[in-house]
Structures are given as structure tokens and as C-alpha cells.
Amino acid sequence: MSKCEQCIVRQFSSLKALSKDELLKMADCKTSYTIKKGEPIFEEGEITNGIYCVKDGVCKLSKLSSNGKDQIVKLVKPGELLGQRSMISEEPANLSAVAIEDMEVCFIPKTEIIQFFTQNNQFSMSVMKTICGDLKEADDHMVDLAQKSVKERLAGTLIYLEETFGTDSDGALRLQLSREELAGMIGTATESCIRLLSELKKSGWIDLIGKKIKIVDKNKLRRIAD
Amino acid sequence: MSKCEQCIVRQFSSLKALSKDELLKMADCKTSYTIKKGEPIFEEGEITNGIYCVKDGVCKLSKLSSNGKDQIVKLVKPGELLGQRSMISEEPANLSAVAIEDMEVCFIPKTEIIQFFTQNNQFSMSVMKTICGDLKEADDHMVDLAQKSVKERLAGTLIYLEETFGTDSDGALRLQLSREELAGMIGTATESCIRLLSELKKSGWIDLIGKKIKIVDKNKLRRIAD
DNA sequence: ATTAAAATATGATAATTGTCATACTTTGAA
DNA sequence: TTCAAAGTATGACAATTATCATATTTTAAT
Numbered sequence: 128m129s130k131c132e133q134c135i136v137r138q139f140s141s142l143k144a145l146s147k148d149e150l151l152k153m154a155d156c157k158t159s160y161t162i163k164k165g166e167p168i169f170e171e172g173e174i175t176n177g178i179y180c181v182k183d184g185v186c187k188l189s190k191l192s193s194n195g196k197d198q199i200v201k202l203v204k205p206g207e208l209l210g211q212r213s214m215i216s217e218e219p220a221n222l223s224a225v226a227i228e229d230m231e232v233c234f235i236p237k238t239e240i241i242q243f244f245t246q247n248n249q250f251s252m253s254v255m256k257t258i259c260g261d262l263k264e265a266d267d268h269m270v271d272l273a274q275k276s277v278k279e280r281l282a283g284t285l286i287y288l289e290e291t292f293g294t295d296s297d298g299a300l301r302l303q304l305s306r307e308e309l310a311g312m313i314g315t316a317t318e319s320c321i322r323l324l325s326e327l328k329k330s331g332w333i334d335l336i337g338k339k340i341k342i343v344d345k346n347k348l349r350r351i352a353d
Numbered sequence: 354m355s356k357c358e359q360c361i362v363r364q365f366s367s368l369k370a371l372s373k374d375e376l377l378k379m380a381d382c383k384t385s386y387t388i389k390k391g392e393p394i395f396e397e398g399e400i401t402n403g404i405y406c407v408k409d410g411v412c413k414l415s416k417l418s419s420n421g422k423d424q425i426v427k428l429v430k431p432g433e434l435l436g437q438r439s440m441i442s443e444e445p446a447n448l449s450a451v452a453i454e455d456m457e458v459c460f461i462p463k464t465e466i467i468q469f470f471t472q473n474n475q476f477s478m479s480v481m482k483t484i485c486g487d488l489k490e491a492d493d494h495m496v497d498l499a500q501k502s503v504k505e506r507l508a509g510t511l512i513y514l515e516e517t518f519g520t521d522s523d524g525a526l527r528l529q530l531s532r533e534e535l536a537g538m539i540g541t542a543t544e545s546c547i548r549l550l551s552e553l554k555k556s557g558w559i560d561l562i563g564k565k566i567k568i569v570d571k572n573k574l575r576r577i578a579d
Numbered sequence: 580a581t582t583a584a585a586a587t588a589t590g591a592t593a594a595t596t597g598t599c600a601t602a603c604t605t606t607g608a609a
Numbered sequence: 610t611t612c613a614a615a616g617t618a619t620g621a622c623a624a625t626t627a628t629c630a631t632a633t634t635t636t637a638a639t
Binding site (some may be wrong): 276277278302314315318319322337 | 594595597599603604
């Protein structure tokens with residue numbers, strides 16, 4: 128069993144507020160999982176009874192709409208926690224978490240987290256701040272979905288993907304999303320997404336290398352995104 | 354100065370977790386305000402340094418989009434708290450709060466709330482749960498905005514307005530929103546909103562009495578909304 | 580009570596976006 | 610390696626939604 132104390136990603140989440148003793152206790156009761164690309168960590172409606180700490184890889188949090196399409200609400204990257212909301216609300220998961228890349232995650236049981244909440248105020252304040260940050264992002268995202276055009280949202284999403292997950296050796300977006308997933312992020316039909324990507328390529332603001340996307344003129348994209 | 358102990362709406366918010374002593378302390382440092390319909394409680398970008406408890410009246414939380422339209426993110430009713438998110442995040446307000454009806458609110462300084470957080474675990478857990486509830490609603494709302502048509506969202510919003518704020522003596526929605534505000538809730542142009550209301554009226558599912566809206570066939574609306 | 584301003588309503592039209600069909604390309608399993 | 614399946618791409622068309630113009634009604638200030 129690996130030690131939480133030595134885990135680097137801990138620094139990026141609320142877990143950084145835990146003491147050495149608490150980390151040792153956590154290392155004792157945690158379970159590590161390997162999740163392959165495309166596999167779920169948990170699904171909408173499932174009772175999770177704990178939270179996951181993402182050690183490696185990226186996953187999408189999405190919800191199936193009544194029209195049959197999957198809307199991606201958020202991408203979660205290493206260092207972030209997963210499933211806090213439903214654990215705190217004591218409800219089944221509202222969203223599905225599915226790996227976009229191969230992942231390594233650790234599961235920490237609810238009983239443990241609740242103990243940390245009561246004994247470590249810094250920890251609970253940190254979790255609270257994280258959730259507040261999520262709420263702010265959700266509100267902002269909502270406004271964009273309601274008021275911006277698909278093209279504006281696509282441009283904004285491409286910039287977000289580059290700034291958040293970086294680029295590979297070709298200078299293309301490191302995070303490989305399918306066109307369907309990209310469409311699910313911006314809230315549009317897959318064909319519309321593909322069509323607008325072609326349009327942005329024709330304009331010369333992006334380049335399409337196979338299914339990879341490379342941002343050529345970020346300023347132009349920024350101007351489109353507002 | 355009125356006593357928080359005797360305030361009924363307290364029961365509906367996290368403030369119900371406070372002890373008698375804490376309530377007395379709060380009554381001492383709170384400030385009461387009367388806010389007229391149309392007036393702001395705080396605006397986007399403002400530093401608030403505390404939270405508001407809504408004693409009477411309803412307000413909208415909205416954000417100005419780059420296209421110049423105001424998107425309404427949430428309606429806040431008596432008993433609910435206002436401004437917790439930015440207080441906890443220690444950031445300026447992300448949304449504007451504007452009264453939709455004449456309101457009575459109490460302002461409680463941040464220093465006080467932070468004290469309650471550290472000394473009363475039930476209180477901080479309750480606030481955390483409320484914010485988690487807000488996050489869930491925001492996520493769900495996001496999916497609807499991204500995946501549903503304007504007509505579906507309008508139908509859903511009308512049902513929400515009836516079930517949340519009730520009806521007046523005519524059976525019409527008690528909460529009086531302008532067409533522009535209703536459009537701002539569902540994320541569409543005012544004209545589109547008006548047009549669809551006319552359409553729903555022609556179909557006989559709703560009735561328009563002046564600018565009031567009355568739901569005639571809720572089941573039909575529900576079927577439209579999904 | 581009068582009247583200007585604001586809100587509501589509707590038509591005409593354009594722009595955006597979704598849907599269906601189909602072709603091409605890539606991927607992965609036998 | 611081969612081939613079926615999945616993913617990507619594009620065209621044609623329909624549906625939805627926004628925009629602009631204008632009329633009507635309501636509201637509120639004088």
C-alpha cells in the first residue's frame with residue numbers, strides 16, 4: 128500500500144490540509160484503482176459512499192439528457208477530488224464520471240472523510256472553498272451556454288483545453304477528446320461541432336492533424352470567444 | 354432591533370443550526386434593510402464582506418453576458434441566504450442580486466459567520482450542504498440549457514415557478530416576472546419567449562391574463578418539458 | 580386626466596443549428 | 610493482414626431561434 132504522505136497530487140487538493148497522522152490513517156483505509164480509458168468510475172444514480180482522489184489521468188463528469196445526448200459538465204484532472212458533492216449531500220451521484228485517459232484513483236471511505244471534517248477545520252473549509260469554486264464555474268458556464276453561440280463556445284473551449292491540459296510535441300491539444308465529446312462539452316450536435324472545426328481550420332485559426340486539434344492563432348480564437 | 358431568535362424564516366436556512374447564544378450575538382451585529390423592487394442588493398464585482406438572510410420577497414441572481422443580455426442563474430426566496438459563495442471563496446460577487454419584489458433582508462458581517470463556522474460544526478455542515486444543493490441545481494440547469502429547446506425550457510420554467518412560488522387568487526403565477534426576465538431565466542430572446550407564450554396560449558395549455566401567466570394544463574406542459 | 584415611456588405582441592426575414600444521408604478515414608479485433 | 614465497426618467529414622435540407630420593424634397595451638410621471 129502506497130503512502131498518501133508521499134503522494135504528490137495531494138498538494139493540489141483539500142487533502143493538503145491534513146496532518147501527518149491523518150494522512151497515515153487515510154493511507155490505511157484507502158483503496159487504489161486503475162481505470163482504463165472509457166471506463167466509468169461511478170455512474171449517475173449510484174451511491175458512492177466516499178470520495179475519489181485522482182492521482183493520474185483525466186475524466187469527464189457528464190449527465191445524460193432526456194434527448195439521449197451526454198452533456199459534459201466538467202473535466203477533472205490529477206489532484207482533484209471526485210464525488211464530494213453527493214457524499215456531502217448524502218445523495219446518489221448526480222453525474223457520471225468516465226475516464227478520458229487511463230487513470231489511477233484512490234477511494235477514501237465516507238466515514239474517514241467525515242471524521243476529518245469534524246476534527247480538522249482547515250480541511251472542511253478547503254473542501255467548502257473547492258465546492259464554491261465549482262459553483263462559480265458552473266454559473267459562468269451556464270451563462271455561456273445560454274447566451275453564446277456554438278462557435279463562441281467552441282473557441283472558448285479550445286482555449287480552455289489548451290490552457291488547462293497543455294499541448295503535445297506537435298503543439299496540438301494534449302487531451303484527446305473525440306468530436307462527440309467536444310460537442311458534449313459545448314452543448315451541440317457532433318456534426319455542428321465538426322463543421323465549425325472545419326470552418327476554423329479554413330480560416331486558419333486552428334489546424335486539424337488527423338483527429339488532433341492544434342491552435343494556430345489563439346488571439347483570433349479569443350476574439351471569437353469574447 | 355428585532356430578535357433573530359423569533360425570526361420565522363431562520364428555520365428554512367442553515368441558521369437553524371445556531372444556538373440561542375449565537376442567535377443573540379447575531380441579532381446584535383446584524384443590519385436590516387428594505388429593498389424596493391428593481392433595486393440591487395449587491396452587484397457583480399462588488400465585495401460584500403458578509404451574507405444576507407432573505408426575510409421577505411424574492412430576488413434574482415443574474416450575470417451580464419458579453420452580448421449585453423442578463424442571464425438569471427437562480428431565484429432566491431425568503432429563508433435563503435445570499436452571498437455565501439463569494440464570502441467563502443473570499444472573492445468579489447460573481448452575480449448581481451436584484452429584488453424582483455419588495456424585500457426585507459438582514460446583513461450579517463463575515464467575521465460573525467466565520468466564528469460560527471469554527472465553533473459550530475453543524476452550522477458549517479449545513480452551509481456546505483446548501484452550497485452542494487446549489488451546485489447540483491446549477492449542473493442540472495446547465496444540461497437543460499445545453500440540450501433542451503427553448504420551448505422545453507419555457508414549459509419547465511413555468512412549472513418551476515408555479516411549484517416554487519405558488520399562484521395568486523386568479524390561479525396565475527404569484528411571482529410577477531417581466532417577459533424579459535422570464536427570457537433571461539430560460540436563456541432566449543425576449544421576443545422568442547413572448548412568441549412561445551402566445552403559442553402555448555393558443556394550444557390552451559396556459560392562459561395570459563394581462564401580463565400574468567396562468568397554467569391551465571400542467572400535465573401537457575410537463576410532457577413538453579420532458 | 581394626459582401623455583411619454585416602457586412593456587407586450589406580432590410579422591417578416593435572416594442566421595444559426597439540428598437532422599438525415601452518405602462518403603471517407605481510422606481503429607481494433609479476428 | 611483484412612475487414613467490420615466506429616469515428617470523422619461534408620452536403621442538403623428542415624427546424625429553431627434571433628433580429629429588426631412596427632403595432633398595441635400598460636405603466637407611471639407630470
